[in-house]
Amino acid sequence: MQINHPHRMSRGMSDYQLKMAFIMPTMILLILMNIFPLLWSLYLSFHRYKASMPAAPRFIGVRNYSRLLADPEIWGYFQTTAYFVILAVAAQFFIGFGLALLLNRDFRYKGFVTTLLLLPMMLSPVVVGLFWRFILSSDNAGLLNFFLSPFLKSPIGWTTNPKVAMLAVVIVDTWMWSPFMMLIALAGLSAVPKFLYEAADVDRASAWFKFRWITLPLVSPLLLIALLFRTMDAFKMFDIVYVLTREGGPGTATETVSMNLYKLAFRNYNTGKACAMAYILLIIIVALSNIYVKYLNRVKGDTQET
Amino acid sequence: MWSFGGTYGDAENHKVAGYINTEDAVKALEFYTDLLQFSPPDAPNYYWAETLSAYNSGKVAMAMNYFAFFPGVVDPKSNAISHDKSGFFVAPAGPKGHYISIGGQGMSVSSYSKNKDLAKQYMKWFMQKPVQEKWAALGGFTPHKEVLQSDTFKTATPFNEAFAASFPYLRDFWAVPEYAELLEVCQTNWSEAISKIKSAKEALDAIARKHEEIFEDAGYYDE
Numbered sequence: 001m002q003i004n005h006p007h008r009m010s011r012g013m014s015d016y017q018l019k020m021a022f023i024m025p026t027m028i029l030l031i032l033m034n035i036f037p038l039l040w041s042l043y044l045s046f047h048r049y050k051a052s053m054p055a056a057p058r059f060i061g062v063r064n065y066s067r068l069l070a071d072p073e074i075w076g077y078f079q080t081t082a083y084f085v086i087l088a089v090a091a092q093f094f095i096g097f098g099l100a101l102l103l104n105r106d107f108r109y110k111g112f113v114t115t116l117l118l119l120p121m122m123l124s125p126v127v128v129g130l131f132w133r134f135i136l137s138s139d140n141a142g143l144l145n146f147f148l149s150p151f152l153k154s155p156i157g158w159t160t161n162p163k164v165a166m167l168a169v170v171i172v173d174t175w176m177w178s179p180f181m182m183l184i185a186l187a188g189l190s191a192v193p194k195f196l197y198e199a200a201d202v203d204r205a206s207a208w209f210k211f212r213w214i215t216l217p218l219v220s221p222l223l224l225i226a227l228l229f230r231t232m233d234a235f236k237m238f239d240i241v242y243v244l245t246r247e248g249g250p251g252t253a254t255e256t257v258s259m260n261l262y263k264l265a266f267r268n269y270n271t272g273k274a275c276a277m278a279y280i281l282l283i284i285i286v287a288l289s290n291i292y293v294k295y296l297n298r299v300k301g302d303t304q305e306t
Numbered sequence: 307m308w309s310f311g312g313t314y315g316d317a318e319n320h321k322v323a324g325y326i327n328t329e330d331a332v333k334a335l336e337f338y339t340d341l342l343q344f345s346p347p348d349a350p351n352y353y354w355a356e357t358l359s360a361y362n363s364g365k366v367a368m369a370m371n372y373f374a375f376f377p378g379v380v381d382p383k384s385n386a387i388s389h390d391k392s393g394f395f396v397a398p399a400g401p402k403g404h405y406i407s408i409g410g411q412g413m414s415v416s417s418y419s420k421n422k423d424l425a426k427q428y429m430k431w432f433m434q435k436p437v438q439e440k441w442a443a444l445g446g447f448t449p450h451k452e453v454l455q456s457d458t459f460k461t462a463t464p465f466n467e468a469f470a471a472s473f474p475y476l477r478d479f480w481a482v483p484e485y486a487e488l489l490e491v492c493q494t495n496w497s498e499a500i501s502k503i504k505s506a507k508e509a510l511d512a513i514a515r516k517h518e519e520i521f522e523d524a525g526y527y528d529e
Contacts, residue, residue: 048523053483054418067519138348160350162501250350251498268487 045275052269064276073252074260074277078284081256084166084173085234091174092230096181097223103182104189114186121179129243132172133159136244159245162253169254172240177233181226188222189215217302224296228289235285238262257281308407308477309400310334315480315517320526322517327510330402335499335506342500350500362387370397372409373447376465394468396475406475410447414481442466449473484520491516 013021045064047057068074103114120128135143136158145155158168192215200210238258241248247263248255261281265274307313312331315322325331342349346365348356354371358378361369362385382389397406413432415425431437438450442459447469453459460467480488491513499509521527 138351139346155347157347157350160348160501162503246351246353249497250501251503252494253501253503255494263490267490270487 041275041278044272045279047272049272050269051265051271057272060272064273065280068273068277068280074257076252077255077257077260080166080252080254081235081258084169084237084254084256085231087166087170088173088177088234088237089227089230091170092178092181093223093227095174095178096183096226097185099178099182100185100189103186117182118179120176121183123176125176125239126243128172128176129240132168132175132240133244136168136172160250162250165245165250165253169241169244172244173234173237176240177230181230184222184226185219188219192218221296221300224292224299228292228296231292232285232289235288236281307331307334308405309403310337311400311402320482320521322521323514325514326517327507327514331510332506334400335496335510338496339500339502339506350497358384361385364388373465373469374409377445377463380464392464394465396468396471404475405477406472407478408469408472408476409478412481482524484524487520488517491520 044057046059046061048060048063049055049057099117103110103117137143137145138155138157138160140146140149140155142155142158144158145152149155156164159165196214196218197210200214205213236258237256241254241256241259242262245254248259257277258281261274261277264270264277307326307330310330310333312328312334313325315325345352346360349360352360354375357369357371358375360366361371361379364387376394378384379392380389385392398404413429415422415429419425432441433450435450435452438448438453439456439458442448442453442462445463447466448454448459454470454473460470479485479492482488495504495509495513495516498504499506504512
């Protein structure tokens, strides 16, 4: 009796070979676009090399790293980036979560309102930066200054005053990405079982009690995931600064680490140093993400126990 | 800066400290920063295009820009307000000299080129008088002395005469392969001085330090 091998789909090729044939194009692409550049840039970070010059890379050990870490201006950029990340992510969290709480009920035109609120997130960051540059123009022709003019002695230099420029970047980024936070929070809020609130109502629990002991614990894992994504994104934010404040201006008031990295790599073509800077940034983001993930796992564990 | 007595550095030994951060250079940057009071509120963020736009829209009565942008001033399509009322003049002298930074794209032969002779032949051909005359007629600016001082060139556009008159005072930035990196350092620090993040002295000291780092990395100080 001949036994058919149902898993043998094609004559001449084993199951394993067929699987590899399907995976191989993606693997090759991944290696070419991700793995090779990662390893090549690590190699270049220990060399003096300029992409604009035909001279071969010259090994200089850790000099790129030591120069960067000893440069007070680089720490300034990290400070600027941290300032932006903390302000922007916090604002997006409170605004996004607040909007989600307001939307987590049935009302007329809920779908339309939700779609409108999601629109900023769908726009191109370059377009957003461009039209916000006009809105935040430092003379009274700027829309924001125009509406604030009855209350101000002189127009606010949103993109020209170094004390205010980062706030302008935070405003634009918050406007654009609060909907993301809102979306994730809304998904979390929709998943909270209704019977918990009903049980709390039976015990005459206050609104704050229900929020603190039902809503927050059950939504916090998703909120933390959203915070993780936004923190990672905010850390590497480049496009809005590039367009809104013209590459980190005024001076270096809004020059983030990503902007400086861009200048190192594509304005100065200091490829070796730029690779070193990229790795320093990678290590910091990985470290921060690990802290987040550990905390997230702890929160998820606490929620499951509850 | 040059007109105030300052300089970018020593072209022979590429030393910068003690040249770009002298008292004269500090005075020059302070004077430049002071000019901001006569500019629109968003002027600190202006680049060439915004400067042109501010002038063409009537926001400012006078503006300094590269000659390459002046066709936009005299074109009625881009300057409906003052295209036929604009005049052009040579940048004024400073307290210690008369120098003008006329930007442009220079021609150079890469030391890595395998066709150096051909490149030089091209440059020789391009610099011939008939070729430069044709180049000027097409709207280009010429460094050819005869063509520059000819009536044909001076009358070709409303601003060519000012260009020809500016040329004897020409000075330019470092003409080295590290040009972009050196310029970026200057732009960042001048911008910080204009925005009052740093004083003029601090900005120029920072430029001196960074420029010497760049020259050191590039091997200019190796014996």
